[in-house]
Amino acid sequence: MRDESPIFPIADIVENYGGDPTYRGGWSPMACPFHGDRNASASIHHGAQRFCCHVCMERSEDAIGLVMWQEGCDYKAAVEICESITTADNAPATKKAGGMSSMFD
Ligand SMILES: [Zn+2]
Numbered sequence: 001m002r003d004e005s006p007i008f009p010i011a012d013i014v015e016n017y018g019g020d021p022t023y024r025g026g027w028s029p030m031a032c033p034f035h036g037d038r039n040a041s042a043s044i045h046h047g048a049q050r051f052c053c054h055v056c057m058e059r060s061e062d063a064i065g066l067v068m069w070q071e072g073c074d075y076k077a078a079v080e081i082c083e084s085i086t087t088a089d090n091a092p093a094t095k096k097a098g099g100m101s102s103m104f105d
Contacts, residue, residue, distance in 0.1 A: 008063035008082040010049040016085045017070065021046075032056065034070060 011021040019033035021044050032042035032053040042053035045060070052060035061069055067078040 005064070006079060006082070007049055008086050010044060010051050010063045010066070011046060012086045013063040013066055013082060014044060014051055019044075027052075 011023075014021050014030075014033065017033045019030060019042075022028040022030045023046060026047070027043040027045050029040035030042050030044055031037040031040055032055060034053060035041075035056040037053070037055065041055040042051065043060075044051050048060075048062075050060040050062050051066050057069065063082050064075065064078045067073065067081045068075060071078065071081065073081070
């Protein structure tokens with residue numbers, strides 16, 4: 001059995017587009033980086049590696065599907081974009097302080 005669909009960490013992809021993923025069990029609410037969200041209209045699921053915005057997306061997507069949706073590119077190009085995002089040494093040394101998370105506590 002071959003699984004030719006690579007799994008990329010959805011949080012890395014969402015962060016690349018300016019998102020600030022929250023980390024909770026199951027679907028974690030977060031502001032959508034794709035439509036200038038000021039609320040937490042989107043959800044990210046780190047276990048399933050899926051992202052869904054309830055405003056601008058019709059269904060949840062994995063990392064590749066999200067890139068395809070956002071870039072309007074095909075699957076192969078999306079994989080390459082995901083690879084470039086997740087292999088780039090773009091891990092921030094310090095997380096932004098504050099941000100959305102405090103709103104939910
Ligand atoms: Zn959205």
